Amino acid sequence: MRVHLIDGTFELFRAHYSKRPSHTAPNGRDLKATVGVVQSLLFLLADTDEAVTHLAVAFDNPIVSFRNRLFAGYKSDAGIDPALRGQFDDVEAAVAALGVTVWSMKDFEADDALATGALRFAAEPSVTQVRLLTPDKDLGQVLLDERIVQVDRIRKKLITEASLRADKRLAPASVPDFLALVGDAADGIPGLEGWGEKSTTEVLSAHPHLEDIPDSVADWKVKPRGAEKLSAVLARERTQALLYRELASLRGDVPLPGALETLRWEGAPRTAWLDWCERSGAGSLRERPTRWR
Numbered sequence: 001m002r003v004h005l006i007d008g009t010f011e012l013f014r015a016h017y018s019k020r021p022s023h024t025a026p027n028g029r030d031l032k033a034t035v036g037v038v039q040s041l042l043f044l045l046a047d048t049d050e051a052v053t054h055l056a057v058a059f060d061n062p063i064v065s066f067r068n069r070l071f072a073g074y075k076s077d078a079g080i081d082p083a084l085r086g087q088f089d090d091v092e093a094a095v096a097a098l099g100v101t102v103w104s105m106k107d108f109e110a111d112d113a114l115a116t117g118a119l120r121f122a123a124e125p126s127v128t129q130v131r132l133l134t135p136d137k138d139l140g141q142v143l144l145d146e147r148i149v150q151v152d153r154i155r156k157k158l159i160t161e162a163s164l165r166a167d168k169r170l171a172p173a174s175v176p177d178f179l180a181l182v183g184d185a186a187d188g189i190p191g192l193e194g195w196g197e198k199s200t201t202e203v204l205s206a207h208p209h210l211e212d213i214p215d216s217v218a219d220w221k222v223k224p225r226g227a228e229k230l231s232a233v234l235a236r237e238r239t240q241a242l243l244y245r246e247l248a249s250l251r252g253d254v255p256l257p258g259a260l261e262t263l264r265w266e267g268a269p270r271t272a273w274l275d276w277c278e279r280s281g282a283g284s285l286r287e288r289p290t291r292w293r
Contacts, residue, residue, distance in 0.1 A: 004054065027279075033091065129146060137179070169201045194230055210238070
């Protein structure tokens with residue numbers, strides 16, 4: 001059995017900024033992004049190769065979490081297009097109307113929910129694989145052989161622990177350290193000056209965690225270009241780097257509702273689904289579900 005866990009916020013942003021046609025509900029609300037997410041889910045549910053049986057979609061609602069209390073520069077709702085921000089509740093209602101489990105995050109992030117779900121359900125004997133449908137690089141920290149993998153649907157790419165090690169020269173456990181040093185603009189993590197991807201992976205391949213990197217560059221097992229400058233920056237900003245790693249470390253203890261069987265997709269509840277199609281002006285999607293209940 002596979003479990004599919006989807007980053008709904010990523011899908012919502014992707015749909016909003018895509019070239020797909022605009023969509024306005026009968027009440028005048030902009031639902032372009034919401035309809036885009038629903039169409040993407042319908043396509044996934046009809047995909048015989050993915051063979052979806054159990055799934056959940058996680059959303060940031062709002063885009064504020066405990067991390068904003070740790071670091072003022074962390075990502076938030078500030079600056080988001082109001083037409084997009086106004087659909088955060090709409091998209092959750094739409095996904096629920098399709099009969100799909102929704103995880104709405106209020107203090108944690110969608111990625112924390114995905115990480116928690118992946119670790120929890122990968123431990124279930126009946127689960128052969130947890131598939132994380134998101135390209136977000138921070139989810140690399142929970143990859144586990146072939147049991148927890150990422151699926152980048154845009155690039156049609158499967159990311160596994162083995163491919164992460166081969167392509168990025170990183171172990172999953174070093175991903176938060178990597179993001180702390182290099183930074184992650186999408187999350188508002190600035191990283192440290194001069195620490196680029198190549199030099200960082202080289203250092204972390206020998207010293208997997210920030211605590212393992214010696215204070216003196218003379219004790220480094222590897223010497224990337226500019227090692228002396230990198231060492232000086234880390235010595236000066238090690239406390240900040242540890243904070244950035246905390247920001248990049250996903251939580252595995254989010255209180256998600258329900259057990260594995262609550263994720264089973266039994267089909268679209270006909271009344272709720274047809275009602276949503278009517279209210280959203282998405283009549284062309286009325287008969288798109290492949291299963292009903």
